[in-house]
Amino acid sequence: MAFSFPQKVLFKHCDPAGIVFYPRYFEMINDCVEAFFAEAMGWPFEEILTSKGIPTAEISTRFQSPSHHGDHLTLSLSVTRVGGRSVGLAVVARAGDETRFTAASTLVLVDGAGRPTAWPDTIRQKFLSLQEGPDHAP
Amino acid sequence: MAFSFPQKVLFKHCDPAGIVFYPRYFEMINDCVEAFFAEAMGWPFEEILTSKGIPTAEISTRFQSPSHHGDHLTLSLSVTRVGGRSVGLAVVARAGDETRFTAASTLVLVDGAGRPTAWPDTIRQKFLSLQEGPDHAP
Amino acid sequence: MAFSFPQKVLFKHCDPAGIVFYPRYFEMINDCVEAFFAEAMGWPFEEILTSKGIPTAEISTRFQSPSHHGDHLTLSLSVTRVGGRSVGLAVVARAGDETRFTAASTLVLVDGAGRPTAWPDTIRQKFLSLQEGPDHAP
Amino acid sequence: MAFSFPQKVLFKHCDPAGIVFYPRYFEMINDCVEAFFAEAMGWPFEEILTSKGIPTAEISTRFQSPSHHGDHLTLSLSVTRVGGRSVGLAVVARAGDETRFTAASTLVLVDGAGRPTAWPDTIRQKFLSLQEGPDHAP
Numbered sequence: 001m002a003f004s005f006p007q008k009v010l011f012k013h014c015d016p017a018g019i020v021f022y023p024r025y026f027e028m029i030n031d032c033v034e035a036f037f038a039e040a041m042g043w044p045f046e047e048i049l050t051s052k053g054i055p056t057a058e059i060s061t062r063f064q065s066p067s068h069h070g071d072h073l074t075l076s077l078s079v080t081r082v083g084g085r086s087v088g089l090a091v092v093a094r095a096g097d098e099t100r101f102t103a104a105s106t107l108v109l110v111d112g113a114g115r116p117t118a119w120p121d122t123i124r125q126k127f128l129s130l131q132e133g134p135d136h137a138p
Numbered sequence: 139m140a141f142s143f144p145q146k147v148l149f150k151h152c153d154p155a156g157i158v159f160y161p162r163y164f165e166m167i168n169d170c171v172e173a174f175f176a177e178a179m180g181w182p183f184e185e186i187l188t189s190k191g192i193p194t195a196e197i198s199t200r201f202q203s204p205s206h207h208g209d210h211l212t213l214s215l216s217v218t219r220v221g222g223r224s225v226g227l228a229v230v231a232r233a234g235d236e237t238r239f240t241a242a243s244t245l246v247l248v249d250g251a252g253r254p255t256a257w258p259d260t261i262r263q264k265f266l267s268l269q270e271g272p273d274h275a276p
Numbered sequence: 277m278a279f280s281f282p283q284k285v286l287f288k289h290c291d292p293a294g295i296v297f298y299p300r301y302f303e304m305i306n307d308c309v310e311a312f313f314a315e316a317m318g319w320p321f322e323e324i325l326t327s328k329g330i331p332t333a334e335i336s337t338r339f340q341s342p343s344h345h346g347d348h349l350t351l352s353l354s355v356t357r358v359g360g361r362s363v364g365l366a367v368v369a370r371a372g373d374e375t376r377f378t379a380a381s382t383l384v385l386v387d388g389a390g391r392p393t394a395w396p397d398t399i400r401q402k403f404l405s406l407q408e409g410p411d412h413a414p
Numbered sequence: 415m416a417f418s419f420p421q422k423v424l425f426k427h428c429d430p431a432g433i434v435f436y437p438r439y440f441e442m443i444n445d446c447v448e449a450f451f452a453e454a455m456g457w458p459f460e461e462i463l464t465s466k467g468i469p470t471a472e473i474s475t476r477f478q479s480p481s482h483h484g485d486h487l488t489l490s491l492s493v494t495r496v497g498g499r500s501v502g503l504a505v506v507a508r509a510g511d512e513t514r515f516t517a518a519s520t521l522v523l524v525d526g527a528g529r530p531t532a533w534p535d536t537i538r539q540k541f542l543s544l545q546e547g548p549d550h551a552p
Contacts (some may be wrong), residue, residue, distance in 0.1 A: 012303050015425060016432045016483055017191050023164035023426070025287050030161060034287055045287050046346030053155045060198035066252060069430055070322030092334050111294055114204065149291060149448055149459050150299070150441050154345055156292045165426050172425055183425050184484030207292055208460030293467045299440035306437060329431050336474035342528060390480065 001130055003040045004078040005032040007093075009071040019066040026059070029091050029103055032075040036089075041126055052111055057086065059105035071095045079131040085109055085116040087127055139268055140214040141178045143170040145231075147209040157204035164197070167229050167241055170213040174227075179264055189250055195224065195241035211235045217269040223247055223254040225265055277406055278352040279316045281308040283369075285347040295342040302335070305367050305379055308351040312365075327388055331364065332402055335381035347371045355407040361385055361392040363403055415544050416490040417454045418447040421507075423485040433480040440473070443517055445506050446489040450503075452457040452464055465526055471500065473519040485509045493545040501541055512551055 007028050013023040037054075038044035048054055067073060073093050081088030091103040111117045119127070145166050153159040175192075176182035186192055205211060210230050219226030229241045249255045257265070283304050291297040313330075314320035324330055343349060349369050357364030368378040387393040395403070421442050429435040451468075454456035462468055481487060487507050495502030505517045525531040533541070 007517060010307060011325075011429060012306055012435060012437070014430045016187055016428045016430065017193075018430045019193070021168075022194050022197070023161050023168060026164050028160035030288055031286060032157075044346060046344075049154055049287075049345065049406060055157070056160050057156075057200060057206065058198075058200045060196075062196045063194060066193065068322075069325065105216070148445060149463075150444055151290045151298060153287060154290045154292065154294045159288060161288070168426055169424060184482075187425075187483065206460075207463065208458060275431060292463055293469075295469070297444075298470050298473070299437050299444060302437035302440050306435075331431075331433070331480065332436050332477060334474075334476040335436075336472075337474045339470060342469065347529055 002078045002092075003032075003036045003130075005035055005075040005077065007073045007075060009067050011069060013067075014069045019065075019068055022061075022063060025061070025063070025103075027076055028073075028088055028093070029059075029105070030056075030073060032077055032091060033089065033105075033107070036077050040130065041123065043058060043123060051071075052109060052117070053114065054107050054109055055107070057106045057108045059103055061101055061103040063101045064099050066116075067093075067100045071100075073100060079127050080104065082124060082127040084133055085089060085118050087119075113120075140216045140230075141170075141174045141268075143173050143213040143215065145169070145211045146215060147205050147207055147211060149207060151205075152207045157206055160199075160201060161237045163199070163201070163231075163239055163241075166211075166213060166231070167197075167243070168194075168214075170215055170229060171227065171243075171245070174215050178268065179261065181261060190255070191250075191252065192245050193248060195244045195246045197237055197241055199241040201239045202237050205231075205233060209238075211238060211249045217265050218242065219244075220262060220265040220269055222256050222262075223258075277356045278368075278387050279308075279406075280311045281351040281353065283307070283351060284351045285343050285345055286347060287345060289343075291344045293342075295344055298337075298339060301337070301339070301369070301379075302379055304349075304369070305335075305381070306332075308353055308367060309365065309381075309383070312353050315385060315401065316406065319399060328393065329386045329388075329390065330383050331386060333382045333384045335379055337377055337379040339377045343369075343371065343376045347376075349376060349384050355403050356380065357382075358400060358403040358407055360400075362393055363395075416492045416506075417446075417450045417544075419449050419489040419491065420494065421445070421487045423481050423483055423487060424446055425483060427481075427493075436475075436477060436500060439475070439477070439507070439515055439517075440547045442487075442489060442507070443473075443519070444470075446491055446505060447503065447519075447521070450491050454544065457527055457537060466531070467524045467526075467528065468521050469524060471520045471522045473517055475515055475517040477515045478513050478530050481507075481509060481514045484512075487514060493541050494518065495520075496538060496541040498538075501533075 013020045013024040075093045078090045086108045094101045151158045151162040154163045216228045218228045224246045231238045289300040290298045351369045354366045362384045369376045427434045428437040492504045492506045500522045507514045
């Protein structure tokens with residue numbers, strides 16, 4: 001049930017060592033999450049942000065193997081945890097069979113004043129339907 | 139023994155919600171690590187990179203509280219673990235008394251072919267002299 | 277004969293005013309030029325850069341109208357001038373009928389030492405075949 | 415009467431060719447303009463942006479000579495034209511005696527709805543006092 005996001009490694013992503021500068025990976029992850037909300041959830045960021053926010057509260061990332069200019073990555077995003085006001089996501093980036101990085105993050109829905117707020121019911125149901133495995137948080 | 143790195147939150151760091159876009163925090167962290175190697179370690183990245191690399195192998199970050207345009211942050215970097223070919227770093231960013239984010243990362247020294255390689259002795263001794271606490275890795 | 281490059285305005289592109297931060301437009305332009313070389317020229321950057329470089333020597337840009345998060349832009353790239361060692365490009369970005377920005381740039385082919393060097397014949401012919409109008413530089 | 419802004423070329427600025435990726439120069443320019451408004455004009459962006467905007471309407475840049483990781487640049491910003499609702503700026507970046515790039519830009523003050531609006535009198539006077547030469551626009 002993973003959401004798939006292709007990303008070629010472009011010139012702008014790469015550092016003097018010829019490999020991806022890791023802060024650029026977080027832009028890729030954010031682009032992937034943004035595409036996931038637009039395409040899989042039907043709730044694009046540009047709509048959410050008219051009244052709410054959806055900041056990343058935490059993210060842990062392992063960079064297993066470097067990516068070079070021209071590599072064709074696929075980021076696979078899965079829903080790992082569905083809370084009342086937060087959601088856990090996992091992103092794995094691969095080039096062919098090789099894993100380049102794995103990331104686990106928690107996003108929180110906030111209102112206009114930055115206070116955590118409950119997911120709309122339809123959104124929470126959608127997360128649950130996409131979630132892999134039984135790890136439903138309260 | 140933390141290395142201190144001031145960083146005003148600039149226009150370029152901020153997103154449509156008026157707060158720091160989190161991938162920009164990783165650029166700040168990288169700038170802080172680069173300044174630490176240049177100023178505290180006496181081994182600037184532009185020297186290291188003539189023959190070696192020092193990629194980030196993993197990083198975990200918690201974003202406790204948002205930062206707004208114009209905020210004056212201070213990033214404090216500590217050495218938390220000294221390995222033979224890697225080093226653990228912790229970075230805490232504060233605005234006044236408020237913690238904005240905390241990060242823990244592992245950097246690995248690699249040779250020109252990308253293989254992990256041992257720290258020069260003087261560098262390892264320097265890390266150890268800067269390290270806080272007794273958590274020396276083998 | 278323009279090369280067309282679609283680009284949705286993403287969260288990462290936008291500033292606290294909710295519009296594209298203009299340095300991000302230059303990343304879009306660079307991505308468009310990189311796609312043009314890969315797809316229209318058959319000479320991808322990751323190949324060029326194994327032995328050469330293709331830096332931007334100058335670029336002039338007018339930002340006619342702001343772009344907002346979620347806008348669907350199309351960048352249209354044309355070859356405007358073909359020199360022996362340089363090429364002139366024009367990029368126009370539109371959302372529907374509205375022009376958002378126009379850019380004119382000159383790129384120079386350089387060898388491994390950074391010295392301007394002649395286009396391979398097949399590349400120069402390809403530029404000429406793509407060029408609009410009679411403005412062939414010597 | 416130029417405003418001086420030091421900028422070391424950092425790892426994040428550089429591309430696989432080991433030189434500054436040119437969109438990063440526009441971030442440097444924006445940082446320089448932001449520091450100019452805060453320090454020379456006494457009107458920081460974070461204040462302006464509570465009710466207004468100050469977008470870049472056009473910018474022309476020549477990249478004379480590449481900059482490498484570790485280079486110490488100085489950006490010098492001058493006011494070249496003072497309009498009723500716009501201002502012309504020139505930025506020259508040098509490393510020692512060598513010019514790396516020159517840029518000329520026009521910024522426009524806009525109100526909350528994005529319409530051009532007149533500079534506050536004190537700001538316009540300040541621009542005029544900083545301007546070099548007699549080229550006062552109407």
